[in-house]
Amino acid sequence: MKIEKEIKQDKFHSEYQKLAINILFTSNWLNSTTTKTLKPFGISSQQYNVLRILKGQSPNSISVNNIMERMIDKMSNTSRLVEKLRQKELIERVICEKDRRQVDVKITKKGIELLEKVKTEMNSFNLLTETISEKEAKIINKLLDKMRG
Amino acid sequence: MKIEKEIKQDKFHSEYQKLAINILFTSNWLNSTTTKTLKPFGISSQQYNVLRILKGQSPNSISVNNIMERMIDKMSNTSRLVEKLRQKELIERVICEKDRRQVDVKITKKGIELLEKVKTEMNSFNLLTETISEKEAKIINKLLDKMRG
DNA sequence: TAACATTTAATGTATGTACATATATTTTAA
DNA sequence: TTAAAATATATGTACATACATTAAATGTTA
Known part of the structure; x- marks a missing residue:
């Protein structure tokens, strides 16, 4: 759906302003899906991110x-997050x-098992495959990387 | 900079997973710039968003x-945010x-004056103009809208 | 019109977050 | 070798946020 409709704003100052708002909005959209999926497992999206990093190592x-x-969201209090886990x-x-x-x-056996269980329900990425092609995903990735300089 | 380098992850499960992470990362990147700019003015980015909405009306x-x-970030407690303002x-x-x-x-005269002052320092959008073209911004906007379905 | 449902906003509570500062350890350099 | 600087992590504090619940006003319907 067009961002104009999502936030009921019919015009923007520039295409760049619209882009910034579109990225922020889309990020919240993705994040709320993830948060809802993770809720039954008792972890936040930030904690999930840390677990995945540890599984990778x-x-x-x-x-x-x-x-x-x-971390995707480089925060100052990673230690508190780690303590929660x-x-x-x-x-x-x-x-x-x-x-x-x-x-x-280090991730524990219990941690790895949790990730396995989450995996099957984690459909926020699969969701994207229904609306855009892999080629289009590649285009956005390239442009976002370029955008950040 | 490539997202791989930003979060020190050399490969992703798929182009779609990379996209989701890229959007979340870029959103945090934009948000932290905005937050820093707004700090001296004593308002948060959410409060700024509300003020701009009210100015528009x-x-x-x-x-x-x-x-x-x-709102960009549709939260449940807008009333508390309004009370702060x-x-x-x-x-x-x-x-x-x-x-x-x-x-x-309704926004007050003082509110409008604050927005005027913030405007001159708000360079997060101008920042983007240096790295990508208007045409490229348009492409991302179109694809993000498509992506959300 | 009385009873129930819906809408709009506010609030209680637990948890999350940012930012400054503290503490412990290691590195650097005089 | 010892004092100062840098690094790694933890913590105090104030504020932000999510989610459920409450309260008040309005709408709906039997």
């Missing part, structure tokens, strides 16, 4: 700082012996 | 529900006489 562990660099026993935290400032984080 | 007033429908005297609230459930909201 598994069976190795990575530092909190390293997690932050890989630890309380749910989805990850493990060990103080690094080589550098005692660092904390090594 | 000025000198008429619209209901809280109507504001919500026009009222405390800063940037908007006015009057209970509608025709339908006493409804609250009519």
Whole structure:
């Protein structure tokens, strides 16, 4: 649906302003779908992002700082997020012996199993395949990368 | 910069998954720029969005529900956001006489003046003009609209 | 018209988030 | 070698947000 209709605004100052608004709106749209899907599993979309990052490194562990660099939404309090996941026993935290400032984080078996279960219900990406082609997806990806400079 | 480098992930499950992540990442990127610009003015990006909506209707007033429908991020507690703006005297609230459930909201002179001041510093849209062409912006807008179905 | 449903906005509560600051450890350089 | 700087993570605080619930006014219908 046209962004004009989605937010009931019939004209924009420029095509660039419209683009910024369109990206923000589409991001919220995607995020709310994901949040709803994750709700029954008891994790937020940010926690899901961290779990996926850790699964990508598994069976190795990575530092909190390293997690932050890989997050979609680079936030200042990754440690609190990690602590929440630890309380749910989805990850493990060990103080690094080589550098005692660092904390090594690793996904647990329980964490991997949760991701497996989520996977089957995670249809926000599949949703996109019904409306645009892979070629079109590639075009947007290329232009967004260019846009950020 | 390529999204792969931005979040240190060298490959994605599909072009569609990459797209979803790219949109979320770009949205955060845009939002953090806007937030930083607005900080000295003492308003959040959501409050800025509401002010702009009200300016678009000025000198008429619209209901809280109507504001919500026009917001980029349709949140459930628009009334609290409106109350924050009222405390800063940037908007006015009057209970509608025709339908006493409804609250009519209108931007004040002070609110409009704030928007004028913000305008000169609001360069997040201008930022985009340096990296992509108007034609390219149009392409992304069209595809994002198509994507959401 | 009385009872029930719907609409509009506000609020309670728990959790999330940003930002500044603190603490511990390691690195650098005088 | 020791003081200062840098790094990695954690925490305090104020504010934001999601979601469910409440409250008041209006609409609908038996």
